[in-house]
Amino acid sequence: IRSGGHGFVGIGRKKLLNILQARCEQLGVVLKFESDVNSDLEFPDADLIIASDGINSKIRTQYEDVFKPDIVTRPNRYIWLGTHRLYDAFTFDFQKTEHGWFQAHIYKFDENTTTFIVECPEHVWQAHGLDTANQEESVAFCEKLFAENLQGAKLMTNSRHLRGSAWLNFQRVVCEQWWLKNQHGSHVVLMGDAVHTAHFAIGSGTKLALEDAIELTKQFERFGDDPAKVGDVLAAYQEARRIETLKIQNAAWNAMEWFEVCGERYCDQLEPEQFMYSMLTRSQRISHENLRLRDKQWLEGYEQWFAQRAHTPNAETVKPPPMFTPYTLRSVTLKNRVVVSPMAQYSATDGVPGDYHLVHLGARAMGGAGLVFAEMICVSPDARITPGCPGLWNDAQTAAWQHIVQWAHAHSDARMAVQLGHAGAKGATRRAWEGIDLPMSAQDTEPAWPLISASPQQYLDGQSQTSKEMTRADMDRVTADFVSAAQRAAQAGFDWLELHCAHGYLLSSFISPLTNHRRDDYGGSLANRLRYPLEVFKAVRAVWPEHLPMSVRISAHDWVEGGITPDDAIEIAKAFKAAGVDFVDCSSGQVDKREKPVYGRMFQTPFADRIRNEAGVRTIAVGAISEADHVNSIIAAGRADLCAVARPHLANPSWTMQEAARIGYTDLNWHKAYVSGKRQMETNFERAAAMAAMSASPAAAKGEN
Numbered sequence: 001i002r003s004g005g006h007g008f009v010g011i012g013r014k015k016l017l018n019i020l021q022a023r024c025e026q027l028g029v030v031l032k033f034e035s036d037v038n039s040d041l042e043f044p045d046a047d048l049i050i051a052s053d054g055i056n057s058k059i060r061t062q063y064e065d066v067f068k069p070d071i072v073t074r075p076n077r078y079i080w081l082g083t084h085r086l087y088d089a090f091t092f093d094f095q096k097t098e099h100g101w102f103q104a105h106i107y108k109f110d111e112n113t114t115t116f117i118v119e120c121p122e123h124v125w126q127a128h129g130l131d132t133a134n135q136e137e138s139v140a141f142c143e144k145l146f147a148e149n150l151q152g153a154k155l156m157t158n159s160r161h162l163r164g165s166a167w168l169n170f171q172r173v174v175c176e177q178w179w180l181k182n183q184h185g186s187h188v189v190l191m192g193d194a195v196h197t198a199h200f201a202i203g204s205g206t207k208l209a210l211e212d213a214i215e216l217t218k219q220f221e222r223f224g225d226d227p228a229k230v231g232d233v234l235a236a237y238q239e240a241r242r243i244e245t246l247k248i249q250n251a252a253w254n255a256m257e258w259f260e261v262c263g264e265r266y267c268d269q270l271e272p273e274q275f276m277y278s279m280l281t282r283s284q285r286i287s288h289e290n291l292r293l294r295d296k297q298w299l300e301g302y303e304q305w306f307a308q309r310a311h312t313p314n315a316e317t318v319k320p321p322p323m324f325t326p327y328t329l330r331s332v333t334l335k336n337r338v339v340v341s342p343m344a345q346y347s348a349t350d351g352v353p354g355d356y357h358l359v360h361l362g363a364r365a366m367g368g369a370g371l372v373f374a375e376m377i378c379v380s381p382d383a384r385i386t387p388g389c390p391g392l393w394n395d396a397q398t399a400a401w402q403h404i405v406q407w408a409h410a411h412s413d414a415r416m417a418v419q420l421g422h423a424g425a426k427g428a429t430r431r432a433w434e435g436i437d438l439p440m441s442a443q444d445t446e447p448a449w450p451l452i453s454a455s456p457q458q459y460l461d462g463q464s465q466t467s468k469e470m471t472r473a474d475m476d477r478v479t480a481d482f483v484s485a486a487q488r489a490a491q492a493g494f495d496w497l498e499l500h501c502a503h504g505y506l507l508s509s510f511i512s513p514l515t516n517h518r519r520d521d522y523g524g525s526l527a528n529r530l531r532y533p534l535e536v537f538k539a540v541r542a543v544w545p546e547h548l549p550m551s552v553r554i555s556a557h558d559w560v561e562g563g564i565t566p567d568d569a570i571e572i573a574k575a576f577k578a579a580g581v582d583f584v585d586c587s588s589g590q591v592d593k594r595e596k597p598v599y600g601r602m603f604q605t606p607f608a609d610r611i612r613n614e615a616g617v618r619t620i621a622v623g624a625i626s627e628a629d630h631v632n633s634i635i636a637a638g639r640a641d642l643c644a645v646a647r648p649h650l651a652n653p654s655w656t657m658q659e660a661a662r663i664g665y666t667d668l669n670w671h672k673a674y675v676s677g678k679r680q681m682e683t684n685f686e687r688a689a690a691m692a693a694m695s696a697s698p699a700a701a702k703g704e705n
Contacts, residue, residue: 001276005294008090008203012110016206044184047227050191050216052209055171057194067190068176076260077130077167078119078200079138085153087114092279093149094267100124101263104146105200116155117200118142119259125167135166170256173197174249178241179234187230189237191216196245201255202283204248215241251283258282265613270638273305278637284601288321288632289663306636321665323631327370327641329582329618331547332495334370334642335413336668337635338656341622341646342373342419342498344385346431351378351391353400358407364649365408365416366671368656371642372414374401376421376500377489379481382449383422383506386431387440392420392485392492401492409493413669417496418489419553420482420540424506425453425467425515439464452478454509454516454523454532460593469518475532478506479539486540490548497544498583499537502555503590507533511572512555514563514592526568530575541580551583551620552576556607559588559595566607573615584611585620585644602630609639620644628659661685 024031040049040059051059060067091106101124105117125131130138135157143155157166173196179189192209219237223229258266258279266275280286291299300319307315310325327334347356357374365372378384378391391397405416428448430438437460440448451467452474458466470478482499489497501507509515510532516523522532537552544550554576556569564572573584586608589595597603604623612619621640625631631643648655660668661681670678 001272002089003276003280003291003295003298006090006280008107010108010110012113013206015110040182040186040188041184043186046186048230049182049186049188051188051194052191053194055173055193055197057190059188060175060190060194063180063182063188066177066180067195070174070176072172074170074172074199074256074260075122076119077122077125077169078117079142079157079167081116081118081139081142081155081157082109083114083116083150083153083155084112085114085150086112091149093146094262095145096267097124097128097145099127101267102145103259103262104142104149106149107203116142116146118146121260121263124263130167138166170199171197172199172249172253172256174246178238181231187234189216189234196249198248198252199256201259202248202252204252208245208248211244212237212241251285255283265610266638269613269616273302274636274638277302278639281633281637284633287629288636289629302636318667320667321628321632321663322635323628323643324660324665324668325635329549332415332549334415336368336370336656337642338369338371338631339417339620339642339644340364340367340369340372340649341644342375342417343646343650344375344389344432346386346388346433348388348390350396351381351384351389351393352397353390353404357390357400358404361404361416362407362411363653365412365414366674367649367652367654368660368668368670369414369645369649371417371496372408373417373419373498373644374404376419376505377401377485379420379422379478379485382427382452383478383481384449385423385427386429387445388431389423392418392488393481398488398492401489401494405493411671415495416493417498418492418494419498419500420485420489421500422478422481422506423451424504424509425451425457425459425464426504427451428465437464453506454529455518457509457515459504475535479536482536483539483543486544490543490545494548496549496551497540498551498553498585499533499540500553501533501537502553502585502587504555504592507536508555508591512558512564512591514558514560526571527575530572534575534579537576537579537581549582550580551585552581553585553587555588555591556586556604556611557588557597558591559597560592563592566610569607569611570615573611573617577615577617581617583618583620583641584608584615585622586611586640587622600624601626602634605634605639608634612640613638618642622646628663631659632663657681664689 021031038058039062043049051057053059060069087106087108093104093106095102100121102118102120107115109115130141139155139157143150175190175195178195179187181187191212193205196208198204198208216237219233223233266278270278280291303321304315304319306322307320307325312320312325323338324336327337345360361372361374378389380393392401408414408416428440428451430440448465451465452470453467455469456466458464486497501511504515510522511529516529521528523529541550554569554572555564557566558564576584586604588604588607589597601624605621608619608621611617619640620642621634622644625643625645626648634640634643645655652658657668657670662685666682
């Protein structure tokens with residue numbers, strides 16, 4: 001499979017060094033070779049010492065307490081080889097063996113040589129005996145493995161200086177501090193791989209080093225070359241380069257992780273077309289629309305392929321973006337892959353949803369999404385988070401929900417979903433705008449109710465009510481409450497049911513070791529901690545109509561040491577899959593206030609990706625998904641099957657319709673009363689895009705970017 005438009009610039013290392021050496025000679029720089037420098041202290045008269053001594057920097061090690069390097073050794077093994085067979089494009093070759101997958105990263109090095117890097121997981125490397133092979137044996141192994149690609153060409157290595165095996169582990173280097181002043185008063189600054197490394201999966205190591213040098217020069221031009229200003233220069237240099245290098249390193253990290261796990265996560269699971277898309281977008285720097293700019297013909301061909309796999313009507317002519325392809329599960333067909341995420345509104349009275357909920361959910365049902373979740377609906381009065389939370393434990397509530405669902409079905413083609421949950425130890429709190437997670441006050445409309453959870457717990461230390469450990473009788477009652485609520489949800493006409501097992505609420509409190517300290521059969525191992533949530537799931541699935549889907553929301557990462565990890569999430573998903581779940585909704589956190597989540601665009605999508613492709617369960621991605629480009633990239637790459645969009649839908653109930661217009665997709669149905677606004681919105685975006693293209697044309701003509 002071939003995709004174009006991906007710019008690549010390469011130059012032979014010796015040629016580059018010769019160019020730089022020639023320039024040094026022009027400037028009168030004294031060049032000295034074949035001298036081993038062990039310490040910066042060998043140059044006591046220097047104003048500035050630049051330590052570009054590579055990934056195993058002696059200078060960085062010497063001043064480790066100042067530079068504070070964070071060095072992470074990655075698990076994959078790789079060998080850096082070359083060949084005289086020339087390639088006209090950056091090429092990737094994946095080969096399966098009896099022990100697992102190998103991949104080759106192949107790109108032109110100079111006029112006569114191609115770089116040929118072979119990579120594999122540690123266990124595959126060991127299984128083939130490459131841990132005991134010498135360099136000649138390793139080269140011969142790779143020649144045989146990639147013989148079809150090499151077409152008779154030989155592989156060669158420049159690692160004769162290495163003892164034993166030439167297979168290495170990549171080391172990611174990040175330094176907190178980049179420079180210092182030594183005991184002689186000389187300034188010492190790290191540069192290139194000595195201070196930061198980027199994985200070869202995006203090939204930016206040399207680029208980063210050269211950009212370091214350019215930036216350092218700029219700062220000298222800014223501050224001057226007075227020795228008294230060197231400290232100011234280096235401080236400005238570090239500040240200017242830190243963010244940009246972190247961006248590159250993060251992209252390289254994403255690409256590196258993709259190659260580390262592709263054998264177990266993608267190579268066997270994805271069809272070649274989707275595998276290619278996943279690989280192209282592995283760093284998250286290349287998005288769906290960016291691919292369209294690079295190779296429109298290839299992307300449109302892929303969109304058509306994807307639409308056909310999704311059984312999209314008229315896929316041969318319509319070619320919808322992936323987010324606007326349908327999805328069918330059991331008897332329910334969603335018109336597209338966009339989900340309005342459940343978002344607490346705290347606006348019910350005695351658990352009964354009112355006009356507010358009709359307007360809130362009705363607007364979002366008419367806004368273009370395929371599936372609309374109501375907020376978490378509580379299964380009993382003591383299951384509520386706040387006094388304003390809605391419920392499904394009596395006839396009045398059932399009738400109110402039925403009215404809302406019927407209205408949505410009558411006025412939109414969205415499907416309606418219910419999320420059932422129990423607050424557990426996070427219950428009896430104030431409404432969010434009155435103080436999130438704070439316990440109810442004397443001014444509340446009703447007194448606080450007793451709390452139960454897996455183990456005694458106080459969510460906010462010194463403030464929250466302490467919950468009581470559930471007894472078997474408590475478990476039976478709560479299970480019955482979930483079953484009754486599920487039956488009422490079916491009566492109300494909901495199309496989809498989700499069981500809330502995330503965010504530290506009752507069922508989540510059983511799963512996480514941070515909140516489950518039980519000594520009976522429901523505590524201890526992960527299998528034991530899952531026992532009660534699975535009991536509830538099976539009881540609900542038994543009464544929820546067979547023809548309707550059921551999902552479960554989990555916290556795939558507690559973000560606290562000793563809590564649930566993404567590895568645990570795989571096992572959790574497998575357990576629910578065995579119990580009959582259709583989808584896993586992959587959220588994270590909110591279990592323990594000590595959490596330290598790592599936020600960013602689509603920051604929870606990797607959890608959905610792992611669970612979908614390693615546990616083999618359909619997934620919903622959620623978290624910082626805010627653009628059509630995000631949704632298209634996630635769905636097209638097979639990282640999730642649906643995308644739940646939360647806060648953008650609070651700001652704009654018609655987010656899905658707006659994003660369709662923004663990317664030029666005009667085949668999304670609008671309500672007949674709104675159609676006159678559809679063409680206007682589409683025209684406005686078309687006009688804005690045309691003006692942007694016109695303003696960019698002069699810059700493009702000048703070679704600017």
